[in-house]
Structure formats: C-alpha cells, structure tokens
Amino acid sequence: MSKVWDKYPQVSKELESVKNIIKENIKTSEKYFQDSVIPLVDNGGKMLRAAFLLLSAKFGKYDKKKMHNLAAIIEILHLATLIHDDIIDNSKLRRGCESIQSKYGKEYAVYAGDILFCQCFSMLSQDDYTMDNMRSISKAVKKICMGEIKQNYFRYTRKVDLKKYIRIVSGKTAALFVLSFSIGAKEAECDENTVKLLGRIGYNIGMAFQVVDDLLDYDGETKKLGKSAQSDLKQGYYTLPIILALQEDKSGELSNILDNSNFNEDEVKSIVDLVKKYNGLEKARKIAERYTQRAFNGIEQLQDCESKDILKQIVKKLINRCY
Amino acid sequence: MSKVWDKYPQVSKELESVKNIIKENIKTSEKYFQDSVIPLVDNGGKMLRAAFLLLSAKFGKYDKKKMHNLAAIIEILHLATLIHDDIIDNSKLRRGCESIQSKYGKEYAVYAGDILFCQCFSMLSQDDYTMDNMRSISKAVKKICMGEIKQNYFRYTRKVDLKKYIRIVSGKTAALFVLSFSIGAKEAECDENTVKLLGRIGYNIGMAFQVVDDLLDYDGETKKLGKSAQSDLKQGYYTLPIILALQEDKSGELSNILDNSNFNEDEVKSIVDLVKKYNGLEKARKIAERYTQRAFNGIEQLQDCESKDILKQIVKKLINRCY
Numbered sequence: 001m002s003k004v005w006d007k008y009p010q011v012s013k014e015l016e017s018v019k020n021i022i023k024e025n026i027k028t029s030e031k032y033f034q035d036s037v038i039p040l041v042d043n044g045g046k047m048l049r050a051a052f053l054l055l056s057a058k059f060g061k062y063d064k065k066k067m068h069n070l071a072a073i074i075e076i077l078h079l080a081t082l083i084h085d086d087i088i089d090n091s092k093l094r095r096g097c098e099s100i101q102s103k104y105g106k107e108y109a110v111y112a113g114d115i116l117f118c119q120c121f122s123m124l125s126q127d128d129y130t131m132d133n134m135r136s137i138s139k140a141v142k143k144i145c146m147g148e149i150k151q152n153y154f155r156y157t158r159k160v161d162l163k164k165y166i167r168i169v170s171g172k173t174a175a176l177f178v179l180s181f182s183i184g185a186k187e188a189e190c191d192e193n194t195v196k197l198l199g200r201i202g203y204n205i206g207m208a209f210q211v212v213d214d215l216l217d218y219d220g221e222t223k224k225l226g227k228s229a230q231s232d233l234k235q236g237y238y239t240l241p242i243i244l245a246l247q248e249d250k251s252g253e254l255s256n257i258l259d260n261s262n263f264n265e266d267e268v269k270s271i272v273d274l275v276k277k278y279n280g281l282e283k284a285r286k287i288a289e290r291y292t293q294r295a296f297n298g299i300e301q302l303q304d305c306e307s308k309d310i311l312k313q314i315v316k317k318l319i320n321r322c323y
Numbered sequence: 324m325s326k327v328w329d330k331y332p333q334v335s336k337e338l339e340s341v342k343n344i345i346k347e348n349i350k351t352s353e354k355y356f357q358d359s360v361i362p363l364v365d366n367g368g369k370m371l372r373a374a375f376l377l378l379s380a381k382f383g384k385y386d387k388k389k390m391h392n393l394a395a396i397i398e399i400l401h402l403a404t405l406i407h408d409d410i411i412d413n414s415k416l417r418r419g420c421e422s423i424q425s426k427y428g429k430e431y432a433v434y435a436g437d438i439l440f441c442q443c444f445s446m447l448s449q450d451d452y453t454m455d456n457m458r459s460i461s462k463a464v465k466k467i468c469m470g471e472i473k474q475n476y477f478r479y480t481r482k483v484d485l486k487k488y489i490r491i492v493s494g495k496t497a498a499l500f501v502l503s504f505s506i507g508a509k510e511a512e513c514d515e516n517t518v519k520l521l522g523r524i525g526y527n528i529g530m531a532f533q534v535v536d537d538l539l540d541y542d543g544e545t546k547k548l549g550k551s552a553q554s555d556l557k558q559g560y561y562t563l564p565i566i567l568a569l570q571e572d573k574s575g576e577l578s579n580i581l582d583n584s585n586f587n588e589d590e591v592k593s594i595v596d597l598v599k600k601y602n603g604l605e606k607a608r609k610i611a612e613r614y615t616q617r618a619f620n621g622i623e624q625l626q627d628c629e630s631k632d633i634l635k636q637i638v639k640k641l642i643n644r645c646y
Contacts, residue, residue: 030469034474054403084437088430107411110433111468114407117437122461123445131448134457138445145434145441146353152430152640153355 002046002318008310011257012052014068018050021072022079025119036104036112040079043095050075051314052205053184056198058307060188067184069127073120074180077137081115081144081176083109088152089235117141135185140179142259147171156236156261158246165243169210171202177206194302201298201311209289214239215284216321218272230268236261240287242271245280254278292319325369327640331633334374337391345402350440353629359427359435363402366418372499373398375528375639376507379521381630383511384474392450396443397503400460404499405440411475412558438462456506458462464504470494479559479584481569488566488587492533492539493526500529517625524634531614532641537562539644541595553591554565559584563610565594568603575602593628615642 005012019041028035050071057067061078085091086099088110093099101109118178124134154160160168181202185195217232218241230237237259249255254274259265295315302308345364350357375395380390402593408414409422410432416422424432435538447457475492483491484612504525508518540555541564555562572578577597580590598604618638625631 001469033469033472043399081328084433096475104474106429108472110407110410111434111472111475113437114440115465116438118461118464122458124464125454125457125461135445138441142438142445142622145438146356149434152428152434246346281515310336 002044003046004046005051005226007313011054011310014054014064015047015071015246016133018047018054018071018075019044021068021261022075023078027316033112033115036100036108037079037116039097040082040095040100043097044075045095047075048209048318049078049180051080052177052180052202052311055305055307055311056181056190056202057184057188058305059194059302060185060190060197061189066127066129066187069123070129070187073137074176074183075151076116077120077141077238078124080113080120081141081148083113083116083149087113087238088148089231091231129187133186136183136186138181140175143171143175145171147173147175149262149314151237155236156238156258158238158258159224160238160243161282162240162243166207167302169207173210174203174212176258177202177209181205197298197301201295201302204239204285204291204295204298205315208288208295210280211240211288211291212321213283213290214241215281217241218281228271233268233271234263239283241275241280243280244283244287248278288319292316325367327369327371327637328374329639330636334377334633336408337377338370338373338394341370341377341391341394341398342367344391345398348395348399350445356435356438359423359431359531360402360439363405363418363423366420367398368418368516370398371532372401372503373527375500375503375634378630378634379504379513379525380507380511381628382517382521382625383508383513385511389450389452392446393452393456393507393510396446396460397506398465399439399446399501400443401499403436403443404464404471406436406439410436411471412554414554420471423553435522444525452510457504458508459502459509463498466494466498468494470496470498474560478563479561479581481561481578481581483561483566484592485563485566488563489530492530496536497526497529500525500532504528520541520621520624524618524625527618527621528641529636531618531638533605534563534611534614535644536563538604538611540564541598553595556591556594557586563607564598564603566603567610568598568601568607571601572597611642615639 005015022041023038025031026041027034053071053074082094083100086094087101087106090101091099092102100112104112120137124137139201147168147170150164151172154164178199179202182199185198190198212238217230217239242258245254254271257263257271257274260267263271292315296312299308299311299315328338342364346361349364350491376394376397377390392542405417406423409417410424410429413424414422415425423435443460447460464566470491470493473487474495477487477491496537500523501522505518505522508521528594537555540553565581570575575595580586580594580597583590614615615638619635622631622634622638
C-alpha cells in the first residue's frame with residue numbers, strides 16, 4: 001500500500017481489502033486480460049479515491065462490505081480512465097510500470113478500458129446500490145470524458161485561459177473526487193447537507209490535486225512521479241503554470257515558443273525556465289493553496305470524528321507532495 | 324429509415340421514434356459532441372438490434388415507451404462499439420460518412436465512445452429496468468470487447484481456425500444480438516423458456532449476420548456497403564472465407580501470401596482470387612445458411628403472431644443482403 005497511508009493502519013487495511021476485491025473481479029475475465037491489468041492494480045497508486053469514499057461513508061451508517069465494493073468500483077473506473085488517457089497521451093509509463101498502451105498496443109488498450117468500464121456497471125448491478133448512485137456514476141464519467149475532450153481540443157493553442165482551464169479540470173479530475181466523496185456518503189444514508197458538503201470538499205481537493213499535478217509536471221522528477229516529467233508540456237497541454245506565466249509575458253518570449261508544436265528538448269527547457277521566470281509556478285501554487293484552504297474550511301464543518309482528522313492530515317500531505 | 328423496413332410501416336414508425344430518443348439523449352451533451360455523433364445516428368444503418376428488441380418484446384407485455392427507450396439504449400451501445408472499432412481498424416468510412424476517428428481524430432473517438440457507453444447506463448438508471456438487465460448489458464459489452472481483443476490478437480496470423488473464429492464472432496457480434504433478443508423480452512415479462520429461445524434465435528442470426536458480413540468483405544461493393552471493400556482483409560483479419568479456403572490450399576499458394584502483412588493491391592487481388600478458387604466463399608455461405616436455418620427453426624417454435632412473420636422475412640433478407 002502507498003506510504004501515504006502508513007500512519008493510518010485502519011485505512012491501509014481497508015484499502016488492502018478493496019484492492020483484493022478489484023483483483024478478484026478482474027480475475028473473472030480471461031487470462032491475458034488479467035495479466036495486463038493486475039500489475040497496474042498491484043502498483044496501485046495512492047488509491048485516494050477509494051480512501052476518500054471510505055472516509056466519507058464513515059460520516060453515516062458504515063456497511064463495510066458494501067463500501068469496500070463501492071470503493072473498488074470507483075478505483076476500477078479510475079483505472080479505466082487512466083488506460084484510455086494513456087492512449088491519448090501516448091504515455092510510456094503508468095504507476096512506474098510500462099503502460100498498457102505501450103506494452104500491448106493502443107488497440108488493446110481501447111478495449112481493456114471498455115471492459116473495465118463495464119466491470120464497474122456489472123459490479124454495481126450485483127449489489128443493491130441505489131439507482132441514484134448509478135446515475136451519478138455514469139454522469140461523472142461523462143463529465144470526465146468531456147473534460148478530456150476539451151483538454152485535447154486545446155492542445156498546442158494558447159486559447160486556454162484560466163476559466164477554460166478550470167472547466168477542464170472540473171471535469172477531468174474533480175468530477176471523480178466529487179463522486180468519491182458523495183456516493184459512499186449517500187449509500188451510508190448521510191443527510192443531504194452532509195452529502196453536499198462532502199461533495200464540495202471533494203471538488204476542492206480534486207482541483208487542488210490537479211493543480212499540484214500540473215506543478216509537478218514542471219518541477220517533479222520522473223522517478224518519483226512514476227511517469228515522465230514535462231510529459232504534459234511535451235504533449236501540448238498548456239496547464240495552469242503556463243496560463244499564469246503568460247499573463248506576465250509582456251515581451252512575448254514565452255508565447256512565441258508556444259506557438260510552435262512538437263518542442264525539442266531545448267525548447268522544453270526554455271519554456272520551463274520562462275514559466276519559472278514569469279512566476280507561473282509560484283502563482284499556481286497559490287491557487288492550489290486556495291483550493292486546499294476551501295477544502296479545509298469544508299472539513300471543519302463536518303462532525304468531529306476520526307475520519308475528519310484523517311481527512312485534514314491527508315489533504316495537507318497532498319498539497320505538499322512530490323509524487 | 325433503412326429500406327429493409329419499407330414493407331413494415333409499423334416497425335419503421337417505431338424505429339423512427341427510437342431514433343428520436345437516441346438524438347434527444349445525445350442532445351443533452353455539449354454542442355460539438357452532438358455535432359460529431361448525430362450524423363452517425365441520422366445515417367443510422369438498419370437499426371437491426373433495436374428492431375429485434377422491439378419484435379421480441381412483442382411476445383410479452385409490450386410497454387411501448389419502456390421498450391423504445393431500451394431499444395435506444397441498445398443502439399447507442401452499438402454506436403459506442405462502432406466508434407471504438409473504427410479507431411482500431413483505422414476506418415475512414417462508417418455508414419457512408421467519414422468516421423469519427425477519421426474526422427475528429429482517434430483521441431476524440433476514444434472519449435466519444437466512452438461517453439456513449441456511459442449514456443447507456445445513465446439511461447438505464449433513469450427508468451425502472453431490472454438490475455438483471457443491467458447485469459446482462461454490462462456482461463454483453465464485456466463479451467463484445469473480449470471478442471474484439473481476440474480478433475485483434477490474431478491479426479495477420481494463420482492461427483485462427485474455425486473454432487477460434489466462432490469464439491471471436493460469438494463475442495464481437497452475436498453477444499449484442501443475443502442481448503437484443505432477450506432483454507426486451509425479459510422486460511416484457513416473457514416466460515423463461517421464451518426468453519431463452521429468443522436468445523438462441525438472436526445468437527444464430529448474429530452468427531449468420533457476421534458470416535455474411537465477412538463474405539461481403541470479399542465480394543461487396545464499397546458504395547453499397549458504406550465502408551471500404553476488403554477492409555478486413557487489408558487490416559489482417561483472416562475471417563471465415565480465408566479459414567475455409569486454407570483447408571483446400573494444399574499447394575500453400577494462399578498461405579504463402581498470408582504470411583506477409585500490409586498487403587499491396589496485387590496481393591489483395593490474389594488473395595481474393597485464391598479464396599474464391601479454394602471455395603472459401605461458397606463454403607462460408609453454406610455456414611451462414613446453416614446458422615440461418617437454425618434461426619428459422621427457433622422462430623418456428625415461437626407463438627404465432629405478426630412479429631414472428633416479420634422475423635422470418637427479415638432473416639431471409641439478411642442472408643441475401645449485399646450491404
């Protein structure tokens with residue numbers, strides 16, 4: 001289990017059980033499908049979405065088996081979107097291993113993602129989850145895909161401004177965090193206000209998480225990230241640090257380079273330097289802090305319990321992470 | 324509406340309503356998503372799966388609104404798989420128009436397909452369909468994807484024998500036909516035997532349909548097909564006509580060419596000629612007829628009604644189609 005959870009043995013133990021459910025469900029499929037997907041589960045990342053679902057559900061009537069299943073569904077959903085993202089981004093690495101699209105080909109990766117999507121809905125239909133949650137899940141996935149489509153549409157153009165960036169991130173990242181925070185709570189019969197509050201906390205954490213991710217694309221290390229550094233930039237995704245740096249780029253030296261595409265290594269280096277020079281990283285970090293603060297304010301309003309304390313500590317870790 | 328239904332104004336009218344439901348549901352999404360998908364719906368093909376669902380449901384308690392919705396869901400599901408298939412096959416044409424992957428790029432097509440998958444589950448959760456059907460649908464889509472993965476795995480290899488071919492087609496094509504024949508009937512509360520019988524009919528029609536499709540890849544015309552002729556062959560998919568021809572290719576002249584990949588036009592022509600010379604088309608046609616006969620036998624066991632007559636006539640048309 002990721003070391004994020006080292007200090008919380010209870011969460012860590014429950015996530016281990018979620019991971020086993022994921023693996024069991026993938027094992028119902030054919031051998032070579034299992035072989036391609038299981039390594040990704042084993043190197044399972046931080047399992048943030050599953051953890052947030054479990055922690056939120058604890059504000060209501062916590063049914064362990066049901067919640068572990070639901071957390072597994074959310075993680076499989078996330079896995080499906082990652083596999084499809086890697087096709088688009090041509091990513092070689094995922095969670096420190098060779099990505100499915102790179103190892104098995106893009107063709108395979110399209111269907112592997114599709115199978116995982118179906119697996120989620122198949123698992124949802126096997127337990128007595130509310131139709132309402134089924135609706136929320138399918139809507140969230142639509143939002144994620146729309147966010148990805150928008151992001152892709154704006155590749156290599158400087159037309160992405162702050163407003164468009166926020167819309168993209170609201171879809172591609174925050175939607176799944178909102179879902180993780182709210183569907184567990186809903187199944188645990190939390191009252192409507194608590195579900196809404198948790199959803200808002202999820203939104204702000206999701207936004208902060210993505211901004212930090214975008215920052216790491218500029219100053220993170222490949223080894224720690226488990227994926228290539230500057231990969232977004234090289235793919236032509238102009239994220240928050242660039243958008244904010246451009247606001248101070250009066251001479252046009254940054255925008256001139258960005259008007260090209262398929263940057264060479266020198267250009268990548270220049271862009272990173274200019275983004276730093278024009279305070280892109282610094283300003284983006286402030287925005288991440290603002291979202292984090294909003295998340296904290298939300299968490300403060302939750303009833304006192306162990307989950308609340310864990311949420312606070314984890315959010316603090318996320319904003320300061322380097323992986 | 325496709326001319327297949329010209330003789331059946333009632334079916335045609337109902338399919339028109341199904342088409343409107345599909346369009347309305349797609350219109351809930353963003354403008355450019357609509358613009359990319361609606362043309363595919365308008366040039367909507369034969370809508371066979373929807374029609375089979377409606378015709379089967381008529382053997383039970385027919386609730387028009389519910390069945391039209393369910394038929395729309397099945398067609399959207401089919402659309403999603405087509406969009407993803409076109410990515411894999413690099414197809415330029417679909418239903419006589421430029422394919423989404425060709426017009427908007429593969430990246431876009433991945434997410435467009437994903438959105439349509441989610442749309443299905445979202446629609447399913449809005450009506451009071453049985454969880455049992457939700458399960459059947461997600462299982463069927465998994466089967467379809469597994470079939471596609473297998474097909475892709477065997478590209479440009481002569482390892483596909485008759486048994487493997489049947490397994491591939493059972494997944495990639497027949498699974499959705501089985502679903503179309505059975506879920507409408509199940510929702511219409513047909514008794515278990517009738518649902519099973521309809522499922523078997525669907526399976527045999529699906530198998531016959533795919534074999535005829537594979538035959539058309541050899542002797543169909545691009546204009547009539549709405550997609551390129553010999554496209555399967557050029558992509559390295561060795562379908563039934565080749566598999567059967569190879570059984571008579573004692574001299575090895577066909578297998579020698581097949582051991583290459585990326586055939587030039589001359590090689591494509593030689594393969595087509597050799598497949599004909601070694602009776603590949605003739606024998607495949609016999610197999611299609613055998614599946615059709617099984618479908619007829621099944622249909623005969625259904626209770627007498629208008630749907631039964633229409634099914635018989637449509638199946639006869641399908642086996643003799645050239646598009």
